[in-house]
Amino acid sequence: MQFESFADFIDMGGYGFYVWLAFAFTLIVYVGLMVMSLRRQKQLQKEVTTMLDREQRIKQAKQAGASDLL
Amino acid sequence: MWKWLHPFAKSERCYQLCHQLAPWFGLLGLVLIVIGTIWGMAYAPMDYQQGNSFRIIYIHVPAAMLSMGIYLSMAIAAFVAMVWQIKLSETYIIAVAPVGIAFTMVALFTGAVWGKPMWGAWWVWDARLTSELILLFLYIGILSLYNAFEDSAAAGKATCILTLVGSVNLPIIHYSVEWWNTLHQGATLTKGAITMDMGIPLVINIFGFGFFVAYVSCIRMANEIVEREKHRPWVRDMFSHTTPSINQTKGA
Numbered sequence: 522m523q524f525e526s527f528a529d530f531i532d533m534g535g536y537g538f539y540v541w542l543a544f545a546f547t548l549i550v551y552v553g554l555m556v557m558s559l560r561r562q563k564q565l566q567k568e569v570t571t572m573l574d575r576e577q578r579i580k581q582a583k584q585a586g587a588s589d590l591l
Numbered sequence: 592m593w594k595w596l597h598p599f600a601k602s603e604r605c606y607q608l609c610h611q612l613a614p615w616f617g618l619l620g621l622v623l624i625v626i627g628t629i630w631g632m633a634y635a636p637m638d639y640q641q642g643n644s645f646r647i648i649y650i651h652v653p654a655a656m657l658s659m660g661i662y663l664s665m666a667i668a669a670f671v672a673m674v675w676q677i678k679l680s681e682t683y684i685i686a687v688a689p690v691g692i693a694f695t696m697v698a699l700f701t702g703a704v705w706g707k708p709m710w711g712a713w714w715v716w717d718a719r720l721t722s723e724l725i726l727l728f729l730y731i732g733i734l735s736l737y738n739a740f741e742d743s744a745a746a747g748k749a750t751c752i753l754t755l756v757g758s759v760n761l762p763i764i765h766y767s768v769e770w771w772n773t774l775h776q777g778a779t780l781t782k783g784a785i786t787m788d789m790g791i792p793l794v795i796n797i798f799g800f801g802f803f804v805a806y807v808s809c810i811r812m813a814n815e816i817v818e819r820e821k822h823r824p825w826v827r828d829m830f831s832h833t834t835p836s837i838n839q840t841k842g843a
Contacts, residue, residue: 535642540647547650550693551803558811562810562813
């Protein structure tokens with residue numbers, strides 16, 4: 522361990538502001554990228570399933586209509 | 592000899608591969624980043640000149656290397672797309688360009704924050720910084736060019752050409768610190784100008800962030816494939832198993 526205490530670690534020998542600013546920015550950007558990609562994945566899943574559901578409903582409605590005619 | 596690679600150019604096989612690999616890449620990346628960062632931040636010795644400010648290296652160097660690595664992979668994909676007419680390569684370029692933007696932004700920002708205490712300026716128009724900024728503009732340009740076309744075939748072709756032409760920037764970034772008298776310091780790792788106890792955590796972080804890139808790229812690639820092929824039978828089959836169909840809910 523290079524630091525005496527936790528406060529010492531946060532201070533980074535006087536460079537604390539710069540070091541932690543760099544880390545905070547990096548964390549926000551990378552986590553943001555990951556969250557955006559995972560959200561899009563969920564959203565696409567929903568899009569495709571609603572599309573399939575809709576098609577199924579249309580098909581069923583058509584079949585019901587056809588059987589009424591008979 | 593390379594025939595075994597051919598099935599992977601099919602979108603269905605590629606989707607499955609991305610899906611299977613993503614969690615492993617993510618896990619490996621997370622473990623390596625945690626180890627490398629804690630080691631680098633708390634246990635690596637202080638730099639004799641830069642004090643503790645040098646610890647920004649543990650995120651700055653991986654981000655900068657990967658920002659170029661991602662571009663290189665896109666340039667290779669562009670070449671493959673143009674020579675062998677593989678559509679999936681174009682999909683890859685569009686899927687990972689945002690990852691490149693994120694890494695280039697982090698490299699530039701952490702560099703600025705490191706530059707302020709060391710050089711006394713957030714930004715200087717030095718060859719290394721300027722060429723890295725051009726890389727950011729290239730990524731943004733590639734995405735905007737692709738989205739500017741109505742026709743996806745034309746968009747793909749134009750994007751590939753821009754990506755290939757832009758790759759001349761890569762050697763410029765890499766050698767900028769040697770060709771010009773830059774304020775930016777020279778290479779640390781490849782020139783062996785770093786001691787082992789500082790260098791090992793850096794190497795761990797480079798691999799860690801590399802796996803993170805692979806993880807995010809797999810997810811984005813899978814997304815992009817589904818988006819483009821959602822009307823094709825294999826995507827429909829895949830998702831129709833996960834939905835309770837109307838037949839089951841109503842007919843029972």
